[in-house]
Amino acid sequence: MTDFAATKALFHLPEGMIYLDGNSLGPLPIAATDRMNEVMRGQWGEMLITGWNKAGWMAQPTHLGDRIGRLIGAEPGHVVVGDTLSIKVYQALAAALELTPDRRVVLSDTGNFPTDLYMAKGLLDTLDKGHELRLVAPEQIDSALSEEVAVLMLTEVDFCTGRRHDMQALTAKAHELGIVTIWDLAHTAGADAVDVTRVGADFAVGCTYKYLNAGPGAPAFIYVAPRHAHNALPALSGWLGHEAPFAFDLDYRAGPGIERMRVGTPPVLQMAALDAALDIWDRVDLADVRARSVELSERFIAKVEAHCPDLQLASPRDPDLRGSQVSFRFAEGYAVVQALIARGVIGDFREPDIMRFGIAPLFLDENDIDGAVAILSEIMREALWDRDDYKVRKRVT
Structure with a gap:
């Protein structure tokens, strides 16, 4: 059984704050500070450029990829870390389209994260081959x-x-119909025991700064199923995806397997934070994480509905149909979230009226849930959100 009191102690959580936004940015693992300092001083500082060899920086993207692969059920050697999630979406879609050259429809849904859709539309427009991005509910x-x-x-x-x-x-x-699949696991990795191998996913992508707690701007990851690994075309032909990057050939030759999905220089310092964050996951059973998430989410929903009747549940009521977050609707939801933040409860807001609350068991417990609901109910009961300064939109909501 996972000891969640022990995992909570591994994070820096500011005094007096209840953090319900780990679905957007995870908190700082305490060990990450020392790990990054070690890499900065002991490796970058002392080794300088020789750190690429001596400290193994160049191998980190696949090493960390395997550590993430364990959390998403991937086969060893089929996940690599680097770049941003948008870049990895682009790579996966470009490769998937090459595998289905006689078809022209990319199917997604209206609830997909907009950047995935932006990247898809940009790629299809660039290809200019008559592709359609089709969105349905x-x-x-x-x-x-x-x-x-x-x-x-x-x-x-x-x-x-x-x-x-x-x-x-x-x-x-999809496979019965000859369709290639791409799954974005940004809100899944570290929240549930997804198994891309068992499911048979062709490609999967995700970020590491949400439930995996690797810090703002942490690198993304991409998974390519073994059946595609040696023939998936990377589209973004970066030098580190080359078969022999230090041969400096003028012609691109894709590297073997997942290596071809590397693009630019690995973010060494950010990977150090990711490495430290993943150490916590070595102590965790993902089935326990999911069970605890459901338990805390159900507690949160029941208490909010009992004490805040003006809020409408926007998430599926059945826990099997929702991830590790709970969303409520309210016309002045942005102002409510600002009032919560002012009182030390951190959630966030999404247009037009969604208040989001992430339930991350690694650092949340019943006291956090109960404390957050008590503050939320006071804000709603006394209309403490109804202030002009709480209604002014900030750049990040």
């Missing part, structure tokens, strides 16, 4: 699958409501 994905679809590109957990797709069923049906 999340609940209509199953019926929209057909033999004209080239690629199914979905985020497993909706960033706004926490609604979950049935990854296994949709992947199976």
Whole structure:
């Protein structure tokens, strides 16, 4: 059994703060500070450029990829870390389209994270081959699958409501129709025991700064199934995805397997933070994490609905249909979130009226849930949100 009191002690959590935004940015693992200092002083400082060899910096993207792979059920050697999630979406989609050259439809849903859709539309416009990005409501994905679809590109957990797709069923049906699948696991990795191997996903991508707690701007990851690893075209032909990057050939030759999905220089300092964050996951059973998440989420929903009748649940009520976040609707939701933040409860807001609360068991417990609801109920009961300064939109909401 996972000791969640022990994992909570491994994070820096500011005194007096209840942090319900780990679904957007995880808190600082205490060990990350020393790890980054070690890399900065002992490696960068003392080794300088020789650190690429002596400290093994160049191998970190695949080493860390395997550590993340364990959390998403990937086969060893089929996940690599680097760049941003947007870049990895682009790579996965470009490779998937090359695998289905006779089809022209990329299917996604209206609840997908906008940057995934932006990257898809940009790529399709650049290709200029008559492709269509087709969007349907999340609940209509199953019926929209057909033999004209080239690629199914979905985020497993909706960033706004926490609604979950049935990854296994949709992947199976897609494959029956000859469709290649791409799953964005940004709101899944570190929140649930997803298994890309068992599901049969073709490609998966995700970030490491949410539930994996690697820090702001931490690198993304991409998974390529073994059946595609040696023929998936990387599209973004960066020098570190080259078969022999230090041969400095003028012609690109894709590297073997997952190595071809590397693009730019690895972010060494950020990878040090990720490495420290992943140490915590070595102590954790993901099934325990999911069970605890459901327990805390159910507690949060019940108490909010009992004490804040003006708020409407936006997430699925069935825990099997939602990820590790709970969202409520309220017309003045932005102001409510600002009032919460002013009182030490950190959630966030998504247009037009969604208040999001991440339930991350590694550092949250019943006292946090109860304390957050007590403050929220006071804000709603006394309309403490109704202040002009709480209604002024900040750049990050």
